[in-house]
Amino acid sequence: MEIIAIGGYNEFGRNMTEVKVGGESVILDMGIKLDRVLIHEDTDLSAMDSAELVKRGIFPDDRFVQGNVKAIVISHGHLDHLGAVTKLADKYNVPIYGTPYTVELIKSEKKYNRGFKGGERVCAVHPGEIIEVSKNIRIELVHVTHSILQASFIVVHTPDGVLVYANDFKFDDNPGLGEKTDYNRLMELGQEGVKCLIIESTRVMEEERTPSEEIAKKLLDDTISRCDEDAGLIVTTFSSHLPRIKSILDTAQLVGRTPVLLGRSMAKYSGIGEKLGLFKLPKATSVYGTPKAVRGVLKNIDSEGRENYLIIATGHQGEHDAILSRISNRDFDYHVRKDDQIAFSANVIPNPQNVANRYVLETKLRIQGARMIKGLHVSGHAAREDHRYLLRVLNPENIIPCHGDLLMLSSYTELAESMGYELNKDIFLIRNGQKVEIR
Ligand SMILES: [Zn+2]
Incomplete structure (x- = not known):
């Protein structure tokens, strides 16, 4: 199993990861970097081609993608996870999966490309469903709480083991709207064995549990x-x-x-x-x-x-x-x-x-x-104690932190080290364009 960091490993934004198994691969998320959009506020982004948007640091640089992509899976509806789909996805000509709410948001996202042809390739995945994507890859979405409805962990089932992509979540037992995190499924996955966890690190430096x-x-x-x-x-x-x-x-x-x-x-x-x-x-x-x-x-x-x-x-x-x-x-x-x-x-x-x-x-x-x-707010991202809990539940064999700058990724590494992981042995710090091979 190879994990290729496309975007979101050097920065907060433009999340995109490729997971490759047996010559086939799946892309997880295709986001934009929002503050770069603001810098170019006067330009018509919909008129720019994707190469220009990559050059400006708005889109992930998908020249790093190694190929034979069988599907694109989007974890949730935030723009830093799906904003590049309408412009980048067409060239792969593969199904695009997400929860029903995420799928509707993709269809409505025309800001960067009014000519998006992938509308009919967008498919909703419901809880409990496991989708056969190719010979080596099956995918599943596990419901988690976050600051948007129907957020999910993407689970990639492969002959080399199970990969969990936990990119944006919190554990909120009173979310007000929507369901609680599917703890039972996470526990099952932990018991069955998780080969690799790709995990957001945005608030790992906050020593708390993110409030509900x-x-x-x-x-x-x-x-x-x-x-x-x-x-x-x-x-x-x-x-x-x-x-x-x-x-x-x-x-x-x-x-x-x-x-x-x-x-x-x-x-x-x-x-x-x-x-x-x-x-x-x-x-x-x-x-x-x-x-x-x-x-x-x-x-x-x-x-x-x-x-x-x-x-x-x-x-x-x-x-x-x-x-x-x-x-x-x-x-x-x-x-x-x-x-x-x-x-x-x-x-x-x-x-x-x-x-x-x-x-x-x-x-x-x-x-x-x-x-x-001010201050009438709680975060939608997991903090250090939430991360500790998830590591205990999933007990992954290998970890790759993402969704942050080097400071955030290394802070996550320190947490994992305190729980027995070892840098470059079973926890890996990678930058955009780099890859890790999990044996
Ligand atoms: Zn998010």
Whole structure:
């Protein structure tokens, strides 16, 4: 079994891995690097070919792929795991697998390539199903909790043993929306034997167990219920995080404000969730996706009394084209007033680009008199103690950390060493373009 690091091993983003067995291979994830997208904000990414997107560091460099690819499997619906599919996948001309929610997101992801032909090759895999991909490769998706619905571990069954690709998860026993992690299946896999674990390392340096979504809900309820009743209230969060959106909708009901969801991506993620019956908007809640609809409803809110509404909007990272940034730029007939409250149900993703954008956003809002309320958030990624637990359950023979810079990967290595693994013997640090052969 060979594992080839294509993207996401030098950085946070553009995840892509190839697993090769008996001359056949499967690709796991095809993501983009979001902060590189922001740097090139003025360019039309859909007009660029994939070589240009690779050169700009937005796409993983798939020239490292060794070939004879039999399938592409996507772990979950975040853009750093599926954002490159519509432009990179067509050339392989193979089935693309994911959970039903992930599959619908792939079909809707047209930003980089409106001519995506793989729509009919995208197939939904349900829990418990094992898909025969080729002579040597069968794949399975095991449900895990994360900050998006229907996230999964990809399990690759091969004659050389079982590989588990655990790229993005947390262990949340009160996720609010969606199921708990399928612990039983993970325990079975551990008992049957796991040859290799590829594992995200984003928060391994945090010495804690990542708190449940239930804690975020309590933070929201406790804070929002004590906000000024006669002022405006905007809550911004990840549009893909439907469990969080549900928590915010519940909070709106608690404080007696009418919730309004604004932004194209809010409409996309909640619309697909509703279509699949995974998510239900409360009665009298509306989603406004198009610029015209957003403009119209903000005008109404301004004239009817902002204190009656709880606006849920995109823009917590200060993205230029998001609703909150545009409100701060006075693009709409809804201007921030003194003592309006802007609540952040998301942390700043710590790269200089986001930090700078967020600084600009907050400064503009403050100048107009708004007050910031931060920290109404819990992470979607496993922390050190969650990782320790997973290692005990799966007891893998070999480990390859991914989804992080060298600091994160090496911190994971230290954790594994403390549990008896040895660098270059059964835990391997690799960089984009490198490979490991597991015997
Ligand atoms: Zn993710």
